Amino acid sequence: MRLSIISFVLCFTISFSFSQNKQKSYEYTVDLTKVQDDRLFVQLSVPAVSGDEITFYMPKIIPGTYAIADYGRYVQEFKALDKKGKPLPVEKVDENTWKIQSASKLAKITYWVDDTFDTETSGPEIFWPAGTNIEDATNYVINASGFFGYFDDMKNIPFKVNVVRSENLYGSTGLIPLQTGAPTKILKLEKSSSTMPQVVDVFRTENYDELVDSPIMYAQPDTAIIRVANTEVLIGSYSPNKKVTAKEIAESIREVLQAQTAYLGGKLPVDKYAFIFYFTDQPVMSYGALEHSYSSFYYMPEMPISEMNQQLRDFAAHEFFHIVTPLTVHSEHIENFDFNDPKMSKHLWMYEGVTEYFAANVQVQHGLISPDEYLNVLYEKMHTADQFLDDVPFTEISQFTLDKYHDQYYNVYQKGALIGMCIDIKLLSLSKGQYDLRKLMLDLSKKFGKTKAFKDDELFDVITEMTYPEIGEFFTRYVAGNEPLPLEDVFKDVGVIYKDGEVFEDYSLGITNADVGITEVDSKPRLQIISTDQQNEMGKAIGFFEGDILIGINDEEMPDLGPELGVFIQKQIQALPESDTLSYTVLRKDASGEIQKIRLAAPVKKIQMTRRHMLMPDPEVTEEQLRTRNAWLGIDS
Numbered sequence: 115m116r117l118s119i120i121s122f123v124l125c126f127t128i129s130f131s132f133s134q135n136k137q138k139s140y141e142y143t144v145d146l147t148k149v150q151d152d153r154l155f156v157q158l159s160v161p162a163v164s165g166d167e168i169t170f171y172m173p174k175i176i177p178g179t180y181a182i183a184d185y186g187r188y189v190q191e192f193k194a195l196d197k198k199g200k201p202l203p204v205e206k207v208d209e210n211t212w213k214i215q216s217a218s219k220l221a222k223i224t225y226w227v228d229d230t231f232d233t234e235t236s237g238p239e240i241f242w243p244a245g246t247n248i249e250d251a252t253n254y255v256i257n258a259s260g261f262f263g264y265f266d267d268m269k270n271i272p273f274k275v276n277v278v279r280s281e282n283l284y285g286s287t288g289l290i291p292l293q294t295g296a297p298t299k300i301l302k303l304e305k306s307s308s309t310m311p312q313v314v315d316v317f318r319t320e321n322y323d324e325l326v327d328s329p330i331m332y333a334q335p336d337t338a339i340i341r342v343a344n345t346e347v348l349i350g351s352y353s354p355n356k357k358v359t360a361k362e363i364a365e366s367i368r369e370v371l372q373a374q375t376a377y378l379g380g381k382l383p384v385d386k387y388a389f390i391f392y393f394t395d396q397p398v399m400s401y402g403a404l405e406h407s408y409s410s411f412y413y414m415p416e417m418p419i420s421e422m423n424q425q426l427r428d429f430a431a432h433e434f435f436h437i438v439t440p441l442t443v444h445s446e447h448i449e450n451f452d453f454n455d456p457k458m459s460k461h462l463w464m465y466e467g468v469t470e471y472f473a474a475n476v477q478v479q480h481g482l483i484s485p486d487e488y489l490n491v492l493y494e495k496m497h498t499a500d501q502f503l504d505d506v507p508f509t510e511i512s513q514f515t516l517d518k519y520h521d522q523y524y525n526v527y528q529k530g531a532l533i534g535m536c537i538d539i540k541l542l543s544l545s546k547g548q549y550d551l552r553k554l555m556l557d558l559s560k561k562f563g564k565t566k567a568f569k570d571d572e573l574f575d576v577i578t579e580m581t582y583p584e585i586g587e588f589f590t591r592y593v594a595g596n597e598p599l600p601l602e603d604v605f606k607d608v609g610v611i612y613k614d615g616e617v618f619e620d621y622s623l624g625i626t627n628a629d630v631g632i633t634e635v636d637s638k639p640r641l642q643i644i645s646t647d648q649q650n651e652m653g654k655a656i657g658f659f660e661g662d663i664l665i666g667i668n669d670e671e672m673p674d675l676g677p678e679l680g681v682f683i684q685k686q687i688q689a690l691p692e693s694d695t696l697s698y699t700v701l702r703k704d705a706s707g708e709i710q711k712i713r714l715a716a717p718v719k720k721i722q723m724t725r726r727h728m729l730m731p732d733p734e735v736t737e738e739q740l741r742t743r744n745a746w747l748g749i750d751s
Contacts, residue, residue, distance in 0.1 A: 139272035149250040158223040168217035169266040173453035186210035197221040242413035243404035254332040269322040280310035284335040286350020288388040288408025338364035348388040373480035397638040405436035415676035422677040431473035442559040449567035462512035467530020479748025496727040499528035543607040547745035608743040609735030621690035624653035655716035666699030
């Protein structure tokens, strides 16, 4: 996401008077101590406007999500007022747009906001880390896109946000507040009924992009600080049942952050960074993280650190690497992001794919995972990418990810990362181990940087000029073109044998990713058999029907979706060689439509399977291949 440089005002006086309608900035106030019907009241002292009409927007979409959100759905009782408090005519044009008449008289806008976490409404589902939460006196997730809007053609002026809170709450954010814990009397607010003493935090951003780029989470303090090179890293955590703490998270990701700093040359492009974690004790259908310039926000199922340690490190590594791209390397489409009519870039292979590639490569280069574990990470990405289109240019999928290719977006973390891998290995091979993708991204950061965007259609030419003609040919054929990635040739450069379609015998649980989907049963997400067309012999022996809902394996209850489910599945796979019988407990509709609990079972035996993308080190590796491999994996020659 876009980053603008903050200019701090040293002498700052808060005023919430609406008699001065000539100000050149927005001033928002939201009072966390006055929750009504699970809503918060938002007031805006408007910047100077002129003319008979002006349009106010809430975002339709925000950077980093690549999906429609329509945050305006959560705004209620929208009012536009003059300096005497009299209402002005307002027309709601669509979910996110309000037209205000007699705009030259406008002094104040007010409205109530519902949160996205637990408000039922029609329309698209908002990605959890981009959502909002209002739990009175407990937790408030303030993603600015869900609370604050902007006027047409007036995004690039300063925004001031006053957050009134109870003294016992702390706001975790990548922003550096202008004031924190100031007395509320300077805002001239009505006295709150809260028994907890109130204070106000004051934040300022240079424009709307930076405001949306800066989530804040208020909760009782649970924080930790890590110093990484020139950067102060804040960990802010909310765990409702105290199953995990910020200190534990800090210890978990410390090595990764230190490795990333070394990977990026020992200096980072930010002075402060915040990891903000919201852990839920509710069943989850999906979870994840969202990157920002100074921070990243995580929505994850609540569990002890031991059960999510590696996934936490993988998430953190990915999001933290976004300080390279798109923070310091981005196109004009991101630099001038249109929150209500966006133009999408062709280069998701870089923004998300290269970032995802770096997140694992840094771990193998610095000994946090083994080379064998790293090859397995790449195998999983190739295997998952098989479920998506492979005959459409990746630039086209990126450019049209909001509409005709919206169901292909997850592939940017799979094939996008593999594109990054191919470029990295090709660069290492062509340079005899002296130049790689990491150095290319750092050179692109120097060439462009935070405040200079590249032209979307020119990036491939720029990279080719900076590197080798072979890299330009790769882009033409495999990224802008629709040829399958040349995986066998690429892996050969690092002395890794790649085989596709290898037939072998092994144990199987009888289900694959292609067989199952996700459904909801009693408000809990469950795996469901969605197809039996491609089931292997073990699945056929078990006797699955389409529509079966999986609730147990070998008489053990399956956990909810999340990291613990992966641990459970691995446990069942490891037990197969010593087992006589493999059983599933499923929920299945009978002929009358009633749901019955059924136990399915079959003898355990090895079955013949075809495995794609088999990887193994070449025992006859050449000196040149070994040199490239060692540079790729960070092994000292």
